[in-house]
Amino acid sequence: METRLDRYDGAREKKIALLKRLISESEKIVFLGGAGVSTESGIPDFRSGQGIFNQDSGLEYRPVDIISHSFFTKHPEEFFDFYRRKLCYPNAKPNKAHKALVRLERQGKLFAVITQNVDNLHQMAGSKKTIELHGSVSRNYCTSCRKNFPLAYVLESTGIPKCDDCGAMVRPDIVLYEEHLDHTDIDRAVASIEKADLMIIGGTSLTVYPAATFAQFLPHDRVVIINKSSTYLDLQAMLTIHDSIGDVLDEAIPKRARKAKIQEGKSSVSQEGPGYSDRTASKRKSKQDKQSDKTEGNH
Numbered sequence: 001m002e003t004r005l006d007r008y009d010g011a012r013e014k015k016i017a018l019l020k021r022l023i024s025e026s027e028k029i030v031f032l033g034g035a036g037v038s039t040e041s042g043i044p045d046f047r048s049g050q051g052i053f054n055q056d057s058g059l060e061y062r063p064v065d066i067i068s069h070s071f072f073t074k075h076p077e078e079f080f081d082f083y084r085r086k087l088c089y090p091n092a093k094p095n096k097a098h099k100a101l102v103r104l105e106r107q108g109k110l111f112a113v114i115t116q117n118v119d120n121l122h123q124m125a126g127s128k129k130t131i132e133l134h135g136s137v138s139r140n141y142c143t144s145c146r147k148n149f150p151l152a153y154v155l156e157s158t159g160i161p162k163c164d165d166c167g168a169m170v171r172p173d174i175v176l177y178e179e180h181l182d183h184t185d186i187d188r189a190v191a192s193i194e195k196a197d198l199m200i201i202g203g204t205s206l207t208v209y210p211a212a213t214f215a216q217f218l219p220h221d222r223v224v225i226i227n228k229s230s231t232y233l234d235l236q237a238m239l240t241i242h243d244s245i246g247d248v249l250d251e252a253i254p255k256r257a258r259k260a261k262i263q264e265g266k267s268s269v270s271q272e273g274p275g276y277s278d279r280t281a282s283k284r285k286s287k288q289d290k291q292s293d294k295t296e297g298n299h
């Protein structure tokens with residue numbers, strides 16, 4: 001979809017140039033992303049014409065109903081059948097958007113990637129500062145003894161995945177409809193945005209709560225929107241680009257960060273890899289603790 005400005009020659013170049021300038025002038029950038037970031041990795045979104053909600057579930061239920069807590073509780077076998085077929089994409093790879101955000105983080109400018117996606121692609125690309133509002137398919141846990149399991153364990157099981165220690169059901173650490181978002185994640189996201197001097201919102205139509213309201217924590221002239229379709233904030237934002245999030249971020253975020261860091265004698269490049277598993281482990285532990293609260297709250 002094009003904006004009025006896009007119809008004039010050079011409008012896109014001017015917008016990318018403005019985005020580059022905003023990024024170079026900013027020191028604390030937050031990225032808020034949605035399904036549009038993952039569609040470029042071949043993962044369908046939920047709401048568009050080709051989205052999961054408009055697809056045949058292969059069952060007698062609607063996709064939108066299947067991913068709810070009450071459905072999950074009543075029909076776990078059907079839930080997992082749908083979940084394995086429609087919500088898990090183990091072969092998906094990070095795209096240009098994920099990689100550009102990793103560059104920005106390594107340049108010391110990006111200090112939070114807030115995502116509504118559950119596919120783990122930001123972490124796979126190398127982002128360390130991710131806040132997954134809706135959880136992640138890569139984390140799964142036993143609903144009784146809390147043992148953790150990788151995605152492969154759920155994908156390779158049949159029917160309802162069962163814990164190999166205690167036999168109880170293993171479920172993905174994702175937030176279903178009717179379930180609470182993790183309040184610590186929301187607090188962290190809001191705190192990051194309040195400290196930011198630029199927020200880039202990408203690949204989201206800003207229709208899902210609470211992410212839709214996050215843009216209100218920053219003056220509109222510090223907000224950039226990159227999305228193929230319109231959002232309610234298009235006219236207020238400092239800059240709105242209706243285009244591919246991967247193409248735009250790839251063009252706007254410089255590729256020489258690595259070299260620059262080495263010249264400055266910083267060691268951020270060497271943190272790639274090892275630091276990640278530690279963080280994941282501690283996040284998993286804290287998620288696990290929080291999960292018990294969440295589950296108690298739901299029952």
Ligand SMILES: [Zn+2]
Pocket residue numbers: 142143144145146147163164165166167168
């Ligand atoms: Zn167990």
